């Protein structure tokens with residue numbers, strides 16, 4: 069497995085295969101301008117990657133583009149992007165430079181990742197989403213096996229929850245000398261406490277209170293077919309690298325006890341469970357014979373039905389399904405309109421009245437059949 | 441070219457309301473896992489068929505949202521649904537996932553609009569999507585009108601931009617707060633609106649309590665001419681989850697304004713003031729032009745919890761009209777005999793009336809209404825079924 073880590077002046081290069089350079093000019097979490105990285109860029113022999121992961125409206129794109137065009141791009145072995153515009157730009161203007169694509173936000177199916185693989189013949193790596201479970205990752209990797217693209221996953225590091233270009237903290241706090249504001253946040257509306265929130269020149273970022281930690285699953289990750297692992301934690305990277313190389317449980321324990329952590333969705337992702345429940349609530353109207361909706365239900369008096377589709381007929385059996393899912397079956401004995409005129413049948417678009425049916429409330433649906 | 445007005449249709453009732461109030465196109469979601477508004481009622485296949493029928497009769501386009509971040513199991517189900525959408529001749533699908541774009545392009549000929557969820561922000565990104573067969577791009581809300589104009593000129597793509605409504609504070613598709621704090625996938629319809637929460641922020645002992653990540657609502661009315669000059673094809677109103685009063689009022693105001701632009705006339709300050717008065721009558725947060733002219737500043741943050749300001753409440757919808765005799769109102773909120781209420785006709789100014797008398801459907805006279813019931817009030821000309829009835833809050 070290849071280990072990928074962020075550059076910092078105190079980094080120990082031993083065991084690291086790929087170093088990410090995150091200059092403030094192009095990287096959302098960069099803390100050092102490109103100029104200050106030059107000595108390291110000239111001396112480090114490991115693979116060097118320029119991180120250009122900000123999202124950019126056109127004005128910001130122009131600024132980033134001017135920066136890319138100004139620097140000696142040959143200092144880098146590859147460029148890592150998240151904005152598809154950056155990918156397209158590099159393909160057009162620097163067609164020979166290997167590109168890595170950060171697909172951590174979205175790209176949750178094999179088809180979209182395959183489309184990325186095919187989007188640029190210099191695409192050398194895709195960084196996969198942490199929202200994909202190991203089962204899904206495994207299925208996806210099998211499909212993508214035919215591409216020569218490598219895949220990377222973050223095995224330790226902060227979990228980015230939110231990214232906006234707006235400056236959300238500066239109304240309340242002062243920037244430090246480097247132009248950063250870092251605060252912690254909590255809300256009574258969520259049980260989670262200690263969100264780390266950072267504002268810098270590229271916007272405001274919120275992180276999960278706990279680190280994302282997949283060091284327990286290195287063998288599974290390798291088996292899935294992900295060959296590159298990212299150690300994104302600046303202060304714990306050394307312990308993490310030691311653990312990756314020695315697999316000494318004591319190293320892992322040190323990491324685990326030094327900060328709270330989660331494994332996220334690696335084992336299973338059920339974050340659409342509630343979503344399915346919400347959807348199912350409304351499947352009622354799907355059946356045949358839909359007539360309309362009860363607009364008003366007046367006890368001992370009437371049901372007013374807005375006829376949206378099929379009409380109602382005297383003598384016809386109907387089925388009414390309440391919002392709670394209870395069913396009532398009745399036969400229409402009386403049918404009348406707003407003026408009180410007796411009707412034999414009602415037409416689409418009209419408001420029709422039938423006798424009150426106990427237990428039927430507003431927003432119940434009416435069907436012109438007795439099925440199912 | 442005057443841009444089309446694209447209105448939200450959370451369900452069939454709201455669709456009828458926005459079509460009646462002047463939308464040129466609607467966007468809506470099916471009852472499936474393909475869209476982003478899980479809590480919105482959405483459309484069964486039958487209702488979708490009905491929706492297309494209603495809309496096409498009135499020359500209104502129907503765009504179906506398939507803009508969640510698809511997982512493989514949803515991708516597998518998609519072709520069947522595309523067959524259905526093709527058969528009922530929807531006008532386009534709104535998509536955010538690259539894999540879904542590829543699938544649709546190779547599977548059928550329904551035009552593809554790229555969802556704002558993809559955060560397409562610059563012209564190289566637009567070029568990327570154009571090369572994938574996308575016909576229209578809904579630009580990210582962070583893009584200014586000047587930038588949109590550049591993208592339009594460089595790509596000749598149809599562009600759609602938001603013009604009014606609630607705004608996601610994050611770059612769309614780049615917020616997973618709900619995923620990790622509520623177990624709900626915000627990119628598959630489960631957003632818990634954590635950005636609207638009040639947070640206590642702390643730095644070195646300094647504590648601040650604020651809804652610091654809540655955005656004011658977008659308000660593009662004053663900039664309609666600029667949208668037009670930028671070559672924007674479609675102006676989108678946010679709000680599939682909102683009620684009919686909201687959807688109807690916003691649609692009516694923007695439809696009237698666009699009509700004036702279409703006639704080559706100026707949007708005078710007087711007219712804008714009148715429309716702004718109308719817009720204040722629906723539930724909304726404070727308004728902002730966000731990034732339409734310059735990058736959204738501190739001014740665009742809404743420093744209040746969810747409480748929305750509104751001047752009017754919707755008290756009912758017209759359920760039936762018996763010409764020269766009476767109107768039937770489906771009561772949503774209590775009102776009394778003698779109250780001053782307003783009707784919002786589909787065209788032209790609102791009509792005010794003081795209710796002289798009211799009757800139940802059996803002609804019993806009443807002094808007040810009960811929500812959920814129906815009442816008859818004397819006939820007023822030019823009022824139609826589904827007209828909104830409102831009262832000062």
Ligand code: SF4
Nearest residue numbers: 608610615631634635
């Ligand atoms: S929580 Fe707010 S910022 Fe995040 S996805 Fe939902 S609306 Fe957007």
